[in-house]
Amino acid sequence: LLEAEAVERTYRMGGDVEVRALRGVSFRVDRGDYVAIVGTSGSGKSTLLNLIGALDRPDGGHVRYDGRDVREMSDTELAELRNVRIGFVFQSFHLLSRMTARDNVAMPLVYRTSSPKERRRRATEALEAVGLGDRVDHRPTELSGGQQQRVAIARALVTEPALILADEPTGNLDTRTGEEIMGLLEGIQADRGTALVVITHEPEIAGRAGRRIELRDGLVVADAVQIPT
Amino acid sequence: LLEAEAVERTYRMGGDVEVRALRGVSFRVDRGDYVAIVGTSGSGKSTLLNLIGALDRPDGGHVRYDGRDVREMSDTELAELRNVRIGFVFQSFHLLSRMTARDNVAMPLVYRTSSPKERRRRATEALEAVGLGDRVDHRPTELSGGQQQRVAIARALVTEPALILADEPTGNLDTRTGEEIMGLLEGIQADRGTALVVITHEPEIAGRAGRRIELRDGLVVADAVQIPT
Ligand SMILES: Nc1ncnc2c1ncn2[C@@H]1O[C@H](COP(=O)(O)OP(=O)(O)OP(=O)(O)O)[C@@H](O)[C@H]1O
Ligand SMILES: Nc1ncnc2c1ncn2[C@@H]1O[C@H](COP(=O)(O)OP(=O)(O)OP(=O)(O)O)[C@@H](O)[C@H]1O
Numbered sequence: 001l002l003e004a005e006a007v008e009r010t011y012r013m014g015g016d017v018e019v020r021a022l023r024g025v026s027f028r029v030d031r032g033d034y035v036a037i038v039g040t041s042g043s044g045k046s047t048l049l050n051l052i053g054a055l056d057r058p059d060g061g062h063v064r065y066d067g068r069d070v071r072e073m074s075d076t077e078l079a080e081l082r083n084v085r086i087g088f089v090f091q092s093f094h095l096l097s098r099m100t101a102r103d104n105v106a107m108p109l110v111y112r113t114s115s116p117k118e119r120r121r122r123a124t125e126a127l128e129a130v131g132l133g134d135r136v137d138h139r140p141t142e143l144s145g146g147q148q149q150r151v152a153i154a155r156a157l158v159t160e161p162a163l164i165l166a167d168e169p170t171g172n173l174d175t176r177t178g179e180e181i182m183g184l185l186e187g188i189q190a191d192r193g194t195a196l197v198v199i200t201h202e203p204e205i206a207g208r209a210g211r212r213i214e215l216r217d218g219l220v221v222a223d224a225v226q227i228p229t
Numbered sequence: 230l231l232e233a234e235a236v237e238r239t240y241r242m243g244g245d246v247e248v249r250a251l252r253g254v255s256f257r258v259d260r261g262d263y264v265a266i267v268g269t270s271g272s273g274k275s276t277l278l279n280l281i282g283a284l285d286r287p288d289g290g291h292v293r294y295d296g297r298d299v300r301e302m303s304d305t306e307l308a309e310l311r312n313v314r315i316g317f318v319f320q321s322f323h324l325l326s327r328m329t330a331r332d333n334v335a336m337p338l339v340y341r342t343s344s345p346k347e348r349r350r351r352a353t354e355a356l357e358a359v360g361l362g363d364r365v366d367h368r369p370t371e372l373s374g375g376q377q378q379r380v381a382i383a384r385a386l387v388t389e390p391a392l393i394l395a396d397e398p399t400g401n402l403d404t405r406t407g408e409e410i411m412g413l414l415e416g417i418q419a420d421r422g423t424a425l426v427v428i429t430h431e432p433e434i435a436g437r438a439g440r441r442i443e444l445r446d447g448l449v450v451a452d453a454v455q456i457p458t
C-alpha cells in the first residue's frame with residue numbers, strides 16, 4: 001500500500017540554519033497493518049506523517065502508494081489521495097473555526113459524495129460514532145479540547161479511507177474515552193482492512209498495535225512486530 | 230490563596246440551547262498546594278481553569294484571590310493577576326504565530342520587567358529549562374507539537390507566578406520529556422512554594438499530586454488528599 005524509502009526532510013531557516021528533521025527513514029505499510037510510531041518530542045514523527053500523507057515532499061528518498069511515487073502524481077491524483085484514500089488526524093486538529101462540527105466532518109466528502117443531504121447524513125453518523133451526536137452544531141471554539149480532537153477523528157473516518165494516519169489521537173482524551181476511540185479505529189481496521197498508523201506517546205496505546213516503529217533524531221532506531229496488549 | 234465557591238458557568242447558544250458546563254463547583258487552593266484535576270472529556274475542566282484563572286466570569290458563585298472577589302477587581306488588578314501572579318498553560322497553547330519562541334515567552338514580563346535585555350535573558354533561561362535552548366528563534370509553526378507545548382509552559386513560568394494553572398501540560402510529550410517537565414514544575418513548587426493546579430488525563434501524572442479533584446458533568450464528584458506516587 002505505502003512505502004517510504006530513505007526519506008529525508010530538512011527544514012531550512014534564515015541564515016544557513018538547517019534542521020535535519022528526517023535523515024533517511026524507510027518502512028512499508030501493507031493493507032490492514034496496525035503500526036504505532038513512537039519517539040521523543042522533536043524526533044521527526046509528525047514530519048514523517050506529513051510526508052507519507054503526501055502533504056509535504058521529501059528532500060531525499062521516495063514515498064510510494066501502490067508502487068507509484070507521489071512526485072509523479074498530478075494535482076488531481078494528489079487531492080484524491082489526501083482527501084479520500086487517506087484519513088488524517090492532525091496533532092493540532094486543523095478544524096475550520098467558522099464551520100460547525102458537522103460541516104467540518106463533511107468536508108472530505110465533497111471530493112466524492114455529490115449530494116449535500118448524503119454528506120450531512122454521513123457526517124452526523126461519524127460524529128455519533130465518536131460520541132458527539134449532541135455537539136454537531138457546535139463550532140470548534142464551542143467544544144472542549146477532547147471534543148475538538150474527536151471531530152478531527154470523525155473527519156478522518158468519514159470517507160472510509162484505505163489508510164488512517166493519526167497524530168496523537170488520544171492526546172486530549174481521558175483514558176476511557178481514549179480507549180473507546182482506539183476501539184472504534186481498531187474495529188474499522190478489523191472490519192474493513194483499513195491500515196492504521198498512529199503516532200502516540202502513551203505506551204498503553206502503542207502496545208495495542210501489531211508493529212512498533214521508534215524514531216530518534218530523524219532516524220528509525222527500531223521497527224518490530226509485537227504482540228498487541 | 231484561591232477559592233472557588235459554588236461556581237457555575239452556562240454557555241448560551243443560539244435558539245435557547247444551553248450547555249451547563251459547571252453546575253456548582255467549590256474548592257480551595259492554598260500556597261504550595263499541588264492539585265490534579267481529572268474527569269472525562271467535556272466534564273468542565275478547562276472551563277473551571279479559565280474561571281479560576283480570571284480569564285472568564287462565572288454565571289453563579291464566586292472566585293476569590295486572598296479573599297478578594299475577582300468581580301470587584303479593576304482592569305489593572307486583573308491584568309496583574311492574569312499575567313504576573315498566575316502562569317497559565319492552555320490546552321491549545323495560544324502562542325502568537327508571528328513571534329519567535331523567545332518573544333512569546335517574554336510576553337508576560339512586559340507587565341513587570343522594564344528592560345528588554347532582562348526580558349530576553351529571562352525568556353532564554355525559561356526555554357533552556359524546558360529543553361528548548363536550541364529553538365529560541367523558531368516560530369511556533371517551526372516547532373513540533375511537544376515543543377510548542379513546552380514554549381507555552383516556559384511562558385507560564387517566566388514571571389515566577391504564585392500559582393501555575395496547567396491544562397494537559399504533557400498531552401503532547403513523550404513519557405520521559407513529560408516527566409522532566411513535571412519534575413521542573415514540582416521543583417518550582419517545592420523551592421518557591423508555588424501552587425500547582427494541573428488538569429491531566431494521564432493517571433501517572435495525576436498520581437504525582439498531593440490532592441486529586443474529579444469532575445463529572447460540571448460537578449465535583451471527588452476531592453481527596455492522596456499519597457503522591
Ligand atoms: N463556547 C462554548 N459554547 C458552548 N458550549 C461549550 C463552549 N465551550 C465549551 N462548551 C461545552 O462545555 C463542556 C465543558 O467543556 P470543557 O472545555 O470545560 O471540558 P473539558 O473537561 O476541558 O474537556 P476535555 O477533557 O475534552 O478538554 C463541553 O461539553 C463543551 O462542549
Ligand atoms: N517548519 C519548520 N522549520 C524548522 N524546523 C522545524 C519545522 N517544523 C519542525 N521543525 C523541527 O523538526 C523537528 C521534528 O519535528 P516534528 O514535528 O516532526 O517532531 P515530532 O516527533 O512530531 O515531535 P512531538 O512529539 O513534539 O510532536 C523538531 O526538532 C522541530 O523543531
Ligand SMILES: [Mg+2]
Pocket residue numbers: 045046047091167373374375
Ligand atoms: Mg508531532
Ligand SMILES: [Mg+2]
Pocket residue numbers: 144145146274275276320396
Ligand atoms: Mg479541556
